[in-house]
Amino acid sequence: MEEDYIKLIFGLKLKQIRTEKNLSLFGLSKLSGLSKSYLNEIENGKKYPKPDKIALLSDQLEVPYDQMVSLKLDKNLAPIGELLQSKILKEIPLELFGIKESNLIDIVSNAPAKVNAFISTIIEIAKHYNFSRESFFLASVRSFQEANNNYFDDLEQQVLKFSKAYQVDLSKSPSSKDLEEILVEEYAYKINESELEKFEALGNLRSVFVPKTNTLLFAGGIDEAQRTFIYAKEIAYNFMEISDRLHSFPWIKFERFDQVLNNFYASYFAGALIIPKEKLTLQLESLFEKEIFDKALFLKMLLDYNASPETFYQRLTNILPREFNLKNLFFLRITHKAGSGKYYLNKELHLTHHHSPRANETNEHYCRRWMSLKVIKEISKSNNDHEFDVQISNYPSHKNKYLILSSATKDPFRENQFRSISIGLLMNKQLERKLNFLEDKKITRENVGVTCERCAIKDCEVRKAPAIVLEKREKNRKIESIVDELTAKFQA
Structure with a gap:
């Protein structure tokens, strides 16, 4: 990046100086005698002018030569300079997503002010959420999974x-x-x-x-x-x-x-x-063709492999999109320490789009109606090694329904610690075509929310906190409505 960095810094400085002097590229071309296309390539970080050309630009723009060739940027462009000098561009897995470093340089050079604002925003978000290098890399891998x-x-x-x-x-x-x-x-x-x-x-x-x-x-x-x-x-x-x-x-x-x-x-x-693909695919076909959900068959399938429930559910996220074209799904792993009242969503995957049940960084209370939490509660009260259940979860606020399959196990390495693994399949036409048991009356139907603070379900017997986010939103809507009425009244 060093040579590209030097070119880009010079181009950014030239563009900034030209803009401050209210000169167009055409105007700078007339002033300096250099072609407009050549100046454009300089500003985009593609070419670095020879000393005589720099001297010419320095003279016509009335900027000292040393200032023009210095790699030091003023405060408006400093964050971009820090980004380009840092190792982060080498660490970001750009090639994983088909992005070339040169493309990124083009973006930076074409809209430095907007990119600068974006970088500053990302830095602030990272500070606010304590977003570590590890978190960034894991998020990159997860995005790579989702993209494929x-x-x-x-x-x-x-x-x-x-x-x-x-x-x-x-x-x-x-x-x-x-x-x-x-x-x-x-x-x-x-x-x-x-x-x-x-x-x-x-x-x-x-x-x-x-x-x-x-x-x-x-x-x-x-x-x-x-x-x-x-x-x-x-x-x-x-x-x-x-x-x-x-x-x-x-x-x-x-x-x-x-x-x-x-x-x-x-x-x-x-x-x-x-968990070989061919064998699991045949087993899933057998499960899906039944008119009722065969819990015993599902558990037999899970136990048929020398694998943990987490490995099995992860494998489902590979097979279902590919072999059954069920691409709208999510995977969750939630952990809980008995008696703590706290649940941590520490692993998730969302295919096609970001689904409703997701990790939050606001210390809100996950909905206790989630099957993921119910199976943890069950296993914490029993002496069983494994608890499993199925549920159709309806999110009234998002108008989405999901078929949820959840397993819970004890953590063998931590006393009084439990975890649940869940996969959720969006209820749509494709799911209805592939799964014959969706009308099975024995499958529990439950209205759910994301967190208690954002849930509109009335008289919820397991609510852990009032719906303060919704209450605030409703209050703002009322204020907005009154302001609109007043504006209409006094415009007449």
């Missing part, structure tokens, strides 16, 4: 290629023993299951990979599904020859965006290996 309907055929093909090369039967879910054998025999892995237990401070850390010795350290208490998923991710890194990677699960630090993106690729590969 969370289906990546190249990764699906890699899984098929792997299964053929290592004779892995994709008609059934592989066991951890199957995958461990490949890691040890093919990639010379060493498995250590005692070292991490010595460190209580590691909390819910489940594994650490030491690349120098190919040693994979496991935490105590890890179950079969988690072990299989971790092994599958390790196979993904090795089979796809990914070296720029994260080394712990869950990950605790990173150095580059590519590491975060490669972690997603490895996770996708793992999910596709453990």
Whole structure:
């Protein structure tokens, strides 16, 4: 970016000086004798003039030569300068979304004032919401998933290629023993299951990979599904020859965006290996053709794979858009500590558009009518390992309905902690065509809101806070209506 940066800074300064002197490009061309097209390329950061041309412009615009060639920008353009000098343009995964750095430079040079305001706004939002570098990278990966309907055929093909090369039967879910054998025999892995237990401070850390010795350290208490998923991710890194990677699960630090993106690729590969597309598609077709929702069949399907509910629901977000053209859906993971009264939406995915149930940063109370919260409440009161339920949620304020499937489990690494995993499918013509059981009377129907503070449902027995946001909005509407009446009255 250094050469481009120098060109762009000069172009921005020239444009600013020209504008301050009320000169058009045509006028500056007449004044300096330089062609209008040449000046335009300079201002757009595409060309840097030779010293004699800079001297000519300096003389005609009555600006000192040193000021023109200085990389220092005045306060109006300073935020753009800071952005261009920082590493952020290198860290933003522009290529992931088909954007070239040169395109970004064109945008900046063509509307510096607007871009400057935009940058300042982003900085303020980031400060207000404590938006970290990690949050930014995760949001970028999530946007990448959403832009591709969370289906990546190249990764699906890699899984098929792997299964053929290592004779892995994709008609059934592989066991951890199957995958461990490949890691040890093919990639010379060493498995250590005692070292991490010595460190209580590691909390819910489940594994650490030491690349120098190919040693994979496991935490105590890890179950079969988690072990299989971790092994599958390790196979993904090795089979796809990914070296720029994260080394712990869950990950605790990173150095580059590519590491975060490669972690997603490895996770996708793992999910596709453990839950093969062809088998799951056939099972879903069988479920969808029934006139009533077969809960037993769904649970059998979930248990048919050596996977956690989260891995299974994540896999649904790959298969449903691709194989059934059900592209309007969301995925949520909510965590809760018993007795705290607080619920945290710490993982979400929205396909096609941003759906109503989403994370908020305003400390409002999520609607207790959500199935995601109901199953957590159920499991916190029971001794069961897994709670599941289904609901059709109606959002009166948005006029949308969703078919919600939710599972809740205990957190094996945290005492009195619970989590729910949910997938919501927008009720529309396409869903009605694909799912025959939507009229099943046994499926609970419930009016829901996003948060209590924004919910208009009257006499809600589980409301945790008054609808202060709606009340304020209604008050403003009344004031606006009265002002309109007064304006009409005294205009006559």
